[in-house]
Amino acid sequence: MITARRAALLGATLWTLQPLYVVTELVVSTRTSSDYSLADSTISDLGNTACRTIRGDVLCSDWHAGMNLGFMWFGLTLLLGALLLGRQAMSGLTGRLAVALWCVSGLGSIGVGLVPVNEDGALHSLVAVPIFVAQPLALLLMGLSLRSRSTMGVAALSAAGVVGFAAVLLADGTAYVGAFERLALWPGYLWVAVIALAVFPRRGDPPSPPGRRQTVFDGA
Numbered sequence: 001m002i003t004a005r006r007a008a009l010l011g012a013t014l015w016t017l018q019p020l021y022v023v024t025e026l027v028v029s030t031r032t033s034s035d036y037s038l039a040d041s042t043i044s045d046l047g048n049t050a051c052r053t054i055r056g057d058v059l060c061s062d063w064h065a066g067m068n069l070g071f072m073w074f075g076l077t078l079l080l081g082a083l084l085l086g087r088q089a090m091s092g093l094t095g096r097l098a099v100a101l102w103c104v105s106g107l108g109s110i111g112v113g114l115v116p117v118n119e120d121g122a123l124h125s126l127v128a129v130p131i132f133v134a135q136p137l138a139l140l141l142m143g144l145s146l147r148s149r150s151t152m153g154v155a156a157l158s159a160a161g162v163v164g165f166a167a168v169l170l171a172d173g174t175a176y177v178g179a180f181e182r183l184a185l186w187p188g189y190l191w192v193a194v195i196a197l198a199v200f201p202r203r204g205d206p207p208s209p210p211g212r213r214q215t216v217f218d219g220a
């Protein structure tokens with residue numbers, strides 16, 4: 001039977017690897033059509049299984065299979081990391097809600113990989129939208145549970161990205177849509193690795209209650 005420490009170690013490992021999601025995006029973006037832009041094109045278009053045209057821009061992704069697998073893999077590991085590490089490291093209602101929201105974000109990412117935007121835009125949006133609600137809230141609640149002001153600051157950064165992304169879409173524009181979307185999502189994928197390294201104990205016991213691990217953030 002897996003021990004609490006081993007479960008937490010596995011969860012911490014899965015979260016520590018989450019920044020590789022950002023690397024995956026950057027690598028796949030090098031194999032796209034010339035019209036694709038990290039600043040002005042959405043992340044979802046990296047998973048296009050066929051070229052599609054948006055306002056005159058032809059968006060193709062040669063390595064779409066790798067990106068869609070990445071959406072699913074990192075969604076699954078985000079979810080498992082929350083269940084294996086988050087449940088032990090974060091206590092109280094805020095901690096439980098943070099874990100639940102990370103699971104929502106992970107499931108949404110899996111859905112994004114299963115339903116590329118060029119194949120079914122409506123269903124793709126249905127599974128993607130919850131990610132933009134869940135991720136900044138998960139960061140905020142995680143910050144409250146861990147008493148970490150720096151985590152709450154990252155949550156504010158993510159929320160600002162969500163607001164900007166939504167504003168561009170509602171205006172039916174494309175300028176900086178990719179930049180705002182990445183501002184909304186990348187902080188979460190990067191910060192869970194910081195959290196995993198900070199809360200996982202250096203000794204043989206399972207993660208301590210958040211109140212006793214506040215020093216790992218130096219009160220920040």
